[in-house]
C-alpha cells in the first residue's frame with residue numbers, strides 16, 4: 001500500500017488557509033485521522049514503520065497521544081513488542097498509566113506527522129530520563145523543509161514538505177482568505 005496515494009484517496013490532504021501549531025501559515029493541512037480512522041491502514045503503517053528500521057533492535061515502541069496511541073500499537077505489533085504512549089499533562093508529554101521504560105531498553109520512537117519535531121524531541125527526553133536508549137525515530141510523514149535528524153537513525157515513510165509562511169509574508173492573508181487554526185492548539 002502506498003501511503004501517499006492513501007493520503008490523497010482518504011481526503012487527508014486539506015487545501016485552504018491554515019495556521020499551523022508553529023504559528024506559520026500554510027495552504028495545506030494533513031488531517032492524519034482520515035488515515036488513522038481506518039484500522040487496516042493503521043496496521044499497514046505499523047508494518048511499514050517496522051520495515052523502515054529493519055535490523056535495528058527494538059524492545060518497546062513509544063508514541064505521543066493521540067495519533068501515537070494507534071501508531072505505536074500497530075508498530076509494536078509488527079515487532080511483537082510492547083507499545084506505549086506519552087500524553088500531555090499541563091502541556092508537557094509524560095508517561096502515565098503505569099507505563100515505564102527500563103534503563104538500557106531500546107526504544108523506537110514513532111510519530112505521525114513531524115512539522116517542527118518538538119514532540120519527537122520531548123519523547124526522546126523521556127527515553128533519556130529513564131536511562132533507556134533511543135533505537136530510532138520513525139514518522140509517518142516528514143513535513144519539514146530541511147529533513148529530520150534527531151541524532152539517532154531517523155526515517156519517514158513519506159516526505160511532504162509544508163509550504164508555510166510567516167503570517168506577515170503570507171500571500172493568503174493578502175488575499176483575505178479566511179484563516180483556520182489547525183494542530184495542537186486549535187482543532
Ligand SMILES: [Zn+2]
Pocket residue numbers: 017025026167170171172173174179
Ligand atoms: Zn495567512
